[in-house]
Amino acid sequence: MATARKYNVEAVFKGAPKKSDFKIVEETLPAIKDGEFLAEAIWLSVDPYMRLFVNSSNVGNTMFGEQVAKVIESKNENFKVGDYVAGMFGWRTKTISNGDQVRKLDRSVYTDDKLSTGLGILGMPGATAYIAFLSICAPKEGETLVVTGAAGVVGSAVGQIAKIKGCRVVGFAGSDEKVQYLKSLGFDEAINYKTMTSLKETLEKTCPKGIDMFFDNVGGEFYDTIIPQMNTSGRVAVVGCISQYNLENPEKGPRLNPSILAKELTIKGFVIYNHLPRWPEAFKAIGEWIEKGQLKYNETVTEGFDNMFDAFSGLFTGKNTGKAVVKA
Numbered sequence: 001m002a003t004a005r006k007y008n009v010e011a012v013f014k015g016a017p018k019k020s021d022f023k024i025v026e027e028t029l030p031a032i033k034d035g036e037f038l039a040e041a042i043w044l045s046v047d048p049y050m051r052l053f054v055n056s057s058n059v060g061n062t063m064f065g066e067q068v069a070k071v072i073e074s075k076n077e078n079f080k081v082g083d084y085v086a087g088m089f090g091w092r093t094k095t096i097s098n099g100d101q102v103r104k105l106d107r108s109v110y111t112d113d114k115l116s117t118g119l120g121i122l123g124m125p126g127a128t129a130y131i132a133f134l135s136i137c138a139p140k141e142g143e144t145l146v147v148t149g150a151a152g153v154v155g156s157a158v159g160q161i162a163k164i165k166g167c168r169v170v171g172f173a174g175s176d177e178k179v180q181y182l183k184s185l186g187f188d189e190a191i192n193y194k195t196m197t198s199l200k201e202t203l204e205k206t207c208p209k210g211i212d213m214f215f216d217n218v219g220g221e222f223y224d225t226i227i228p229q230m231n232t233s234g235r236v237a238v239v240g241c242i243s244q245y246n247l248e249n250p251e252k253g254p255r256l257n258p259s260i261l262a263k264e265l266t267i268k269g270f271v272i273y274n275h276l277p278r279w280p281e282a283f284k285a286i287g288e289w290i291e292k293g294q295l296k297y298n299e300t301v302t303e304g305f306d307n308m309f310d311a312f313s314g315l316f317t318g319k320n321t322g323k324a325v326v327k328a
């Protein structure tokens with residue numbers, strides 16, 4: 001019988017997540033039954049959405065989340081010992097699964113050095129960047145895109161896809177190092193939002209022809225300031241609002257409807273798990289762009305299962321550039 005270590009949720013987050021909101025416990029797993037397999041975590045994902053979706057029903061249960069794992073025992077003919085899979089197994093070292101909603105990773109794509117991309121650029125966040133940007137922002141050559149949270153896995157991919165489509169790209173991120181990183185990816189303008197003086201003036205300067213597309217990962221002041229500066233028929237993808245996730249009391253924003261109405265803006269929310277059929281198309285296109293050197297990605301690796309909380313909380317202080325992953 002195998003023993004797993006896992007993070008139980010101890011309390012619903014209040015403000016910024018605390019280490020004491022989790023507890024690491026051991027669990028003895030039963031023997032696998034016909035149709036099941038046992039998988040061992042290799043890479044675990046920490047994502048901003050985790051902050052949003054923990055509620056009272058999670059307390060006492062394993063923290064949810066995706067991981068890349070290796071099949072180490074199997075009584076399921078579709079998953080052989082030695083296969084690698086991506087599944088929503090949670091923050092745990094070993095998992096028994098029946099294979100439902102588990103992605104088997106194609107080893108010609110997810111080679112040893114690229115296994116972690118199954119959680120990042122060739123996983124849920126990469127699919128988010130591709131599907132949300134192309135379907136909502138519908139880019140046209142020569143148009144201007146503003147992307148917030150630009151140095152994260154989603155934002156950095158969106159900016160590069162926009163460059164591939166011939167757009168002008170302006171990205172906001174939270175440090176000078178991240179600004180340099182975005183410039184190295186080909187962003188036309190990259191701005192450290194923590195040191196700029198005025199967002200409105202920065203936008204006027206960096207977007208002389210106005211803003212046609214806004215891919216928002218951050219919300220809050222960015223959203224409130226950018227919407228009135230959009231061009232007529234502008235498109236806005238509301239994909240994340242990380243600036244709001246840790247707030248105990250929701251902020252009140254300005255009233256934006258006159259701008260939305262007069263400029264005939266299209267503003268659309270997006271949930272990646274409602275677009276599962278398009279994931280393979282996204283991975284194929286992104287894979288080809290990576291192959292051709294048109295799209296680059298970065299990962300911030302935290303070593304050790306015991307350090308998952310640090311990797312998670314680092315998302316809210318800007319510790320990561322690109323995808324934050326934990327090496328089990």
Ligand code: NDP
Pocket residue numbers: 047048049124125128149150151152153154155172173174175178217218238239240241242243244270271272273314315316317318319320321322323324
């Ligand atoms: P990121 O790596 O971009 O998220 C972490 C980054 O967000 C940090 O490094 C930090 O960068 C920035 N950040 C944290 N707090 C703030 C703040 N208060 N104000 C401004 N920036 C902040 O994550 P992803 O690329 O994985 O995701 C990007 C966004 O997309 C998230 O909001 C996420 O929730 C959302 N998302 C939505 C999906 C959907 O289906 N709708 C699917 C996947 C992701 P910095 O140093 O620049 O501040």
